[in-house]
Amino acid sequence: xxxxxxxxxxxxxxxxxxxxxxxxxxxxxxxxxxxxxxxxxxxxxxxxxxxxxxxxxxxxxxxxxxxxxxxxxxxxxxxxxxxxxxxxxxxxxxxxxxxxxxxxxxxxxxxxxxxxxxxxxxxxxxxxxxxxxxxxxxxxxxxxxxxxxxxxxxxxxxxxxxxxxxxxxxxxxxxxxxxxxxxxxxxxxxxxxxxxxxxxxxxxxxxxxxxxxxxxxxxxxxxxxxxxxxxxxxxxxxxxxxxxxxxxxxxxxxxxxxxxxxxxxxxxxxxxxxxxxxxxxxxxxxxxxxxxxxxxxxxxxxxxxxxxxxxxxxxxxxxxxxxxxxxx
Amino acid sequence: xxxxxxxxxxxxxxxxxxxxxxxxxxxxxxxxxxxxxxxxxxxxxxxxxxxxxxxxxxxxxxxxxxxxxxxxxxxxxxxxxxxxxxxxxxxxxxxxxxxxxxxxxxxxxxxxxxxxxxxxxxxxxxxxxxxxxxxxxxxxxxxxxxxxxxxxxxxxxxxxxxxxxxxxxxxxxxxxxxxxxxxxxxxxxxxxxxxxxxxxxxxxxxxxxxxxxxxxxxxxxxxxxxxxxxxxxxxxxxxxxxxxxxxxxxxxxxxxxxxxxxxxxxxxxxxxxxxxxxxxxxxxxxxxxxxxxxxxxxxxxxxxxxxxxxxxxxxxxxxxxxxxxxxxxxxxxxxxxxxxxxxxxxxxxxxxxxxxxxxxxxxxxxxxxxxxxxxxxxxxxxxxxxxxxxxxxxxxxxxxxxxxxxxxxxxxxxxxxxxxxxxxxxxxxxxxxxxxxxxxxxxxxxxx
Numbered sequence: 001x002x003x004x005x006x007x008x009x010x011x012x013x014x015x016x017x018x019x020x021x022x023x024x025x026x027x028x029x030x031x032x033x034x035x036x037x038x039x040x041x042x043x044x045x046x047x048x049x050x051x052x053x054x055x056x057x058x059x060x061x062x063x064x065x066x067x068x069x070x071x072x073x074x075x076x077x078x079x080x081x082x083x084x085x086x087x088x089x090x091x092x093x094x095x096x097x098x099x100x101x102x103x104x105x106x107x108x109x110x111x112x113x114x115x116x117x118x119x120x121x122x123x124x125x126x127x128x129x130x131x132x133x134x135x136x137x138x139x140x141x142x143x144x145x146x147x148x149x150x151x152x153x154x155x156x157x158x159x160x161x162x163x164x165x166x167x168x169x170x171x172x173x174x175x176x177x178x179x180x181x182x183x184x185x186x187x188x189x190x191x192x193x194x195x196x197x198x199x200x201x202x203x204x205x206x207x208x209x210x211x212x213x214x215x216x217x218x219x220x221x222x223x224x225x226x227x228x229x230x231x232x233x234x235x236x237x238x239x240x241x242x243x244x245x246x247x248x249x250x251x252x253x254x255x256x257x258x259x260x261x262x263x264x265x266x267x268x269x270x271x272x273x274x275x276x277x278x279x280x281x282x283x284x285x286x287x288x289x290x291x292x293x294x295x296x297x298x299x300x301x302x303x304x305x306x307x308x309x310x311x312x313x314x315x316x317x318x319x320x321x322x323x324x325x326x327x328x
Numbered sequence: 329x330x331x332x333x334x335x336x337x338x339x340x341x342x343x344x345x346x347x348x349x350x351x352x353x354x355x356x357x358x359x360x361x362x363x364x365x366x367x368x369x370x371x372x373x374x375x376x377x378x379x380x381x382x383x384x385x386x387x388x389x390x391x392x393x394x395x396x397x398x399x400x401x402x403x404x405x406x407x408x409x410x411x412x413x414x415x416x417x418x419x420x421x422x423x424x425x426x427x428x429x430x431x432x433x434x435x436x437x438x439x440x441x442x443x444x445x446x447x448x449x450x451x452x453x454x455x456x457x458x459x460x461x462x463x464x465x466x467x468x469x470x471x472x473x474x475x476x477x478x479x480x481x482x483x484x485x486x487x488x489x490x491x492x493x494x495x496x497x498x499x500x501x502x503x504x505x506x507x508x509x510x511x512x513x514x515x516x517x518x519x520x521x522x523x524x525x526x527x528x529x530x531x532x533x534x535x536x537x538x539x540x541x542x543x544x545x546x547x548x549x550x551x552x553x554x555x556x557x558x559x560x561x562x563x564x565x566x567x568x569x570x571x572x573x574x575x576x577x578x579x580x581x582x583x584x585x586x587x588x589x590x591x592x593x594x595x596x597x598x599x600x601x602x603x604x605x606x607x608x609x610x611x612x613x614x615x616x617x618x619x620x621x622x623x624x625x626x627x628x629x630x631x632x633x634x635x636x637x638x639x640x641x642x643x644x645x646x647x648x649x650x651x652x653x654x655x656x657x658x659x660x661x662x663x664x665x666x667x668x669x670x671x672x673x674x675x676x677x678x679x680x681x682x683x684x685x686x687x688x689x690x691x692x693x694x695x696x697x698x699x700x701x702x703x704x705x706x707x708x709x710x711x712x713x714x715x716x717x718x719x720x721x722x723x724x725x726x727x728x729x730x731x732x733x734x735x736x737x738x739x740x741x742x743x744x745x746x747x748x749x750x751x752x753x754x755x756x757x758x759x760x761x762x763x764x765x766x767x768x769x770x771x772x773x774x775x776x
Contacts, residue, residue: 038439
């Protein structure tokens with residue numbers, strides 16, 4: 001293993017450390033930072049698929065939703081065993097989202113470009129209507145856990161879990177997704193995905209098993225989405241409603257974040273997530289009511305100014321300098 | 329080309345700095361909005377000093393609840409204006425506080441709500457928060473409010489389950505979902521003890537389900553017989569199969585609905601299938617003026633529950649009769665102040681009235697408790713009962729759920745929306761039984 005190739009993780013670790021320090025020391029900044037990190041983690045996870053393969057999955061939030069339900073079901077059913085319910089929930093969330101990604105991937109990944117995007121939109125909506133129609137897992141009434149968690153884990157513990165532990169775990173998920181991204185980039189899989197992103201037919205002709213690598217990236221990305229759903233949704237908000245969690249809005253936000261930061265780069269989702277989260281938060285605090293009118297042009301300007309994303313642009317500028325080792 | 333980009337980057341940076349600057353500037357004056365009286369009041373000055381007390385609010389000014397959010401904000405501002413200008417500020421000890429609403433836009437978004445609650449509680453030092461609009465957002469905000477020990481008063485979260493989770497600091501001002509259709513059943517029982525058979529047909533959503541499971545229980549307690557109980561999915565296009573089934577059960581009254589579109593469809597298909605009953609109450613749809621625009625005379629006699637309605641009769645006299653205090657602007661004052669604050673001719677919706685009531689309940693409780701400590705105010709809330717333009721206010725001490733306020737029932741009579749129940753709020757008699765569809769088709773109105 002070549003340590004030098006993991007150098008780009010360093011600036012990321014530093015930024016996360018700074019964010020954690022700000023969150024812990026500046027009063028009132030912990031939740032906003034947790035909120036920025038939700039976007040960073042979402043972008044980082046989505047980037048593994050969208051960024052590396054160039055395929056746009058419009059049903060991405062379905063994995064997040066399923067992960068959220070995995071955690072909710074685990075707490076509901078194993079809450080009486082104590083905190084062990086949470087690792088069970090994490091496992092369940094992973095399993096459920098990966099199983100769904102296998103099913104979706106096996107069918108939809110045979111399609112390309114726009115056809116893939118169209119096929120995936122259905123997954124999310126379909127899932128929501130399935131839950132509501134079959135009255136599965138509480139149906140439209142969802143699963144509300146706050147009271148139950150307070151009884152099972154105690155009031156203090158529940159507060160601690162949903163206002164601190166879940167936020168720290170989101171940092172860990174975001175970082176883990178980054179480590180996986182750079183590992184993929186450094187391996188044969190990364191080169192295979194690069195080839196397939198640039199020209200799928202050419203890659204196939206060169207003897208690359210494109211379907212295999214696409215599915216691998218898809219499953220990894222979906223697994224992380226499931227974890228985000230379990231931690232940043234269920235554990236943090238302590239309830240799940242199908243209508244809220246299977247909301248295509250989050251997919252769109254994830255796409256914006258990845259594009260903003262630079263699709264396929266390692267640091268892109270972090271930069272994109274932070275930019276997006278910070279703009280959204282401060283605009284709503286400073287200009288309540290008209291912030292979307294400001295946010296939209298800002299996003300457009302950023303995308304026009306940096307067609308390859310902020311990180312893509314900086315990377316190109318920094319080519320052949322010492323800085324380039326730290327940018328990926 | 330390159331230069332152009334550099335300018336854009338520079339521009340973005342400047343804007344970012346600007347925002348950061350604005351944000352910080354905002355923080356400074358707000359850092360101690362609820363100063364502890366002992367520390368800040370100089371010993372020499374004994375006369376009443378005016379200080380500002382902030383009530384914090386995440387408001388949905390954008391996103392799917394933007395309409396409701398804007399109305400609630402106006403309602404809160406009207407209540408604050410009344411407290412400051414008519415009531416003369418909040419008197420706590422020998423100090424007088426002016427009330428101001430400190431709000432941020434939550435974008436109807438859960439993640440933003442949590443950050444904003446923390447910001448209000450920590451950076452702005454707010455002790456009294458008005459909950460965000462909708463049950464989901466209120467539930468998302470509750471753990472954060474509980475963590476910082478700030479009171480949160482729900483004016484737009486009707487679901488009962490919020491108050492079944494054991495949150496001590498969360499109280500409710502509007503009627504919970506479980507009471508939406510119970511007033512109508514009480515009314516029918518009072519007018520016509522002969523009506524026994526109730527049919528329920530409603531949308532399969534979390535909200536409607538909690539409304540109708542409580543309605544069913546209440547109906548059975550009152551001695552009604554629930555002969556039909558079915559849901560239809562959201563976004564339904566045709567209700568005739570389910571309504572044919574309903575017709576076969578031969579009900580005396582029908583309660584149902586969910587949102588606007590399905591409520592309207594329900595009434596028009598009841599008309600098509602000529603299902604005649606003595607009274608009909610539909611959630612949400614009939615309370616909106618466009619319901620009558622869409623259905624014309626077919627809407628005659630259709631009733632709906634509403635949290636509040638322009639024209640209700642809650643007044644200082646009504647309060648005196650019940651032996652409780654009246655606090656806040658009268659209906660006329662409210663309408664006028666609302667016009668001044670909103671700057672438009674749009675009449676206030678119930679969202680404005682319930683938000684105003686939430687602010688008034690804080691003010692009333694703070695004066696009763698003679699303290700700005702959230703724990704003491706919460707305790708005082710357990711014992712208070714008062715009336716305002718929105719109706720009665722009283723909570724269940726255990727859960728914080730609203731038990732005093734009653735839903736008003738409206739009925740379309742001769743093309744206008746009349747309030748028919750409860751008697752202390754009504755401005756018209758109930759029209760019962762309602763005209764049949766055949767009579768309505770010939771132009772008969774629900775007017776005596």
